[in-house]
Amino acid sequence: MDLNPMHQFKVYKIGPEINLGNINLSFTNASLFMTISAILILSLLFLGTKKKSLIPSKIQLITEMSYTFVAKMINNTAGSGAKSFFPFVFTLFMFVLFCNMVGMLPYSFTVTSHIIVTFTLAAIIFIGVTIIGFIKHGIKYLELFIPKDVPIILLPLIIVIEIISYLARPVSLSVRLFANMMAGHTMLKVFGGFVISLGLLGGWLPLGFTVALIGLEILIAFLQAYVFAILTCIYLNDALNLHH
Amino acid sequence: MELEAAKMIGAGLASIALAGAGVGIGLIFGNYLSGAMRNPSAAAKQFPNLLLGFALAEATGLFGLVVALIILFAF
Numbered sequence: 001m002d003l004n005p006m007h008q009f010k011v012y013k014i015g016p017e018i019n020l021g022n023i024n025l026s027f028t029n030a031s032l033f034m035t036i037s038a039i040l041i042l043s044l045l046f047l048g049t050k051k052k053s054l055i056p057s058k059i060q061l062i063t064e065m066s067y068t069f070v071a072k073m074i075n076n077t078a079g080s081g082a083k084s085f086f087p088f089v090f091t092l093f094m095f096v097l098f099c100n101m102v103g104m105l106p107y108s109f110t111v112t113s114h115i116i117v118t119f120t121l122a123a124i125i126f127i128g129v130t131i132i133g134f135i136k137h138g139i140k141y142l143e144l145f146i147p148k149d150v151p152i153i154l155l156p157l158i159i160v161i162e163i164i165s166y167l168a169r170p171v172s173l174s175v176r177l178f179a180n181m182m183a184g185h186t187m188l189k190v191f192g193g194f195v196i197s198l199g200l201l202g203g204w205l206p207l208g209f210t211v212a213l214i215g216l217e218i219l220i221a222f223l224q225a226y227v228f229a230i231l232t233c234i235y236l237n238d239a240l241n242l243h244h
Numbered sequence: 245m246e247l248e249a250a251k252m253i254g255a256g257l258a259s260i261a262l263a264g265a266g267v268g269i270g271l272i273f274g275n276y277l278s279g280a281m282r283n284p285s286a287a288a289k290q291f292p293n294l295l296l297g298f299a300l301a302e303a304t305g306l307f308g309l310v311v312a313l314i315i316l317f318a319f
Contacts (some may be wrong), residue, residue: 171301179298179306220299227299 005189009113009182030117033109037098066094073230078237085236088128091120093229100181104214112224113181115174121158122174125232133239143242152185180224184217254315261308268301 013026048063056064070090074082096112103110111117145162146155159234189211195207276294280287 175307175310176300176303179310180303183306183309220302223295223299227296227303230296 005186006188006192008109008185011114030111030114033102034099034111037095037102037111039126040102041094041098066090070229073226074233077230077233079241081240082233082236089229089232091234092125092232093225096121096177096228097222097225100225101218103181103185104218104221109183110185112177113179115189116179116217117168118174121228122170125173125235126170129232129235129239132236133242136240137242141239141242173228176222177228180220184213184220188213188217199234245258245313251315251319258308258312258315261311262305265305265308267301268304270296273298 011028011030013028014032015027018025018027044059045063048060051057051060053060067090070093071086074086074089078085099111099117102108103113133144137143145159145166147158147162150158188210191206191210195203195210198206272294276287276290279290
């Protein structure tokens with residue numbers, strides 16, 4: 001057995017190899033767990049909205065809670081003008097949340113612990129928000145880089161800084177989620193290794209620690225999905241309501 | 245110096261970034277607590293902001309971890 005704590009992030013193919021030209025399109029364990037998360041979200045929403053009663057059942061309550069949670073988040077951070085982006089933000093939040101949560105199960109695979117997955121999501125958000133900003137404000141969208149009430153002398157410096165921070169958005173957004181997931185899961189496996197190496201006598205201490213860490217990791221899994229969604233809302237707010 | 249040894253030292257130095265994250269998280273929770281003690285009625289409303297600040301501060305420390313991993317595995 002492989003005792004390397006990085007072993008859990010290995011992507012391997014399940015079933016036959018599919019090649020489309022030079023691109024390898026094989027079904028991997030990453031795609032399997034992405035499919036599982038998507039099916040879980042769909043079944044939760046489907047079962048929750050099937051029987052719409054005034055006194056909600058437990059599953060309907062969960063569905064309604066997640067709906068109002070995201071709706072409130074968009075309303076508070078991006079204003080009521082961003083209501084038409086609710087389906088996008090809701091999909092994003094639920095997908096990241098379920099990928100993180102499915103990854104917390106033992107022997108499963110965390111899709112969001114791979115930079116390519118999170119960077120793809122962040123790149124979609126970045127490009128989409130930029131296009132929305134230019135459609136809504138035209139060339140005036142470039143005023144985003146000029147903060148209000150800045151002395152003229154400082155402007156060249158400020159504009160460069162603003163442009164760099166704007167271009168760094170997809171990087172920081174994706175690395176934040178990826179690093180949190182990867183660091184957390186590596187830490188869990190390292191402490192799991194301590195349990196084995198310390199044996200029956202001393203292994204109880206790291207075992208207890210691992211239980212506490214799993215609690216922390218579930219909190220982080222939720223928080224990172226929340227942060228990912230709320231930062232999307234903040235970027236949307238910048239694009240929709242220029243100069244706040 | 246041998247490259248392998250230099251890599252190890254570099255990766256260890258990169259994890260100093262976590263000190264900054266520790267200071268940041270401590271400041272966030274400490275200031276939230278002192279604010280909540282002064283005005284307990286406003287505390288519950290700021291709890292989401294506390295969690296947001298915590299997650300953002302923790303992520304900056306993890307950027308250092310990413311640098312360490314890049315040094316160790318990408319070169």
